[in-house]
């Protein structure tokens with residue numbers, strides 16, 4: 001098959017461009033892979049669930065503290081009431097009973113105050129832990145958002161590059177002409193369709209020609225396209 005210098009140059013440019021196009025397509029499909037940031041997404045889910053747990057723990061302790069404080073209030077009211085009754089009582093039997101109840105109430109009050117302090121400490125810790133999880137989640141959400149934006153930008157750039165490649169390919173198709181282009185396309189479906197013979201090596205498949213094959217190709221006219229005996233690529237010399 002005959003090919004003048006312009007056609008030979010265009011043929012090599014076409015092969016190089018097709019490599020670039022496949023690389024670009026691979027990059028696009030990698031960017032569009034839904035599992036691309038699977039680790040971060042799993043981490044996001046784990047943090048969202050940890051945040052719910054941390055919030056529930058804060059709510060639970062707040063409820064517990066409210067209950068302890070209500071109990072304390074009831075005991076305090078009872079103490080006030082019993083003290084008033086004791087002051088007003090004229091019966092020594094009643095007074096003994098009231099004093100006994102007051103000492104029980106004082107013990108109960110002490111227990112409730114202590115329990116309330118313990119709950120408040122636990123609540124502080126639970127709130128700190130909630131804030132920490134919340135901050136981690138916000139940080140991760142921001143970084144996932146940034147990753148998605150960077151992917152989107154890269155995708156836009158690659159797609160517009162692909163459009164340029166396509167129009168450049170159409171130009172090269174015209175330059176190589178119908179016959180060579182058809183031969184090129186047939187080979188391109190199987191692999192790299194054209195290469196240069198560099199010393200005795202095919203640049204498409206890296207096969208090194210033996211002396212007989214090399215002599216055969218060398219004997220061809222300059223404007224005759226050779227084929228690689230190994231990968232069948234169109235060979236420009």
Ligand SMILES: [Zn+2]
Nearest residue numbers: 202205228231
């Ligand atoms: Zn080859």
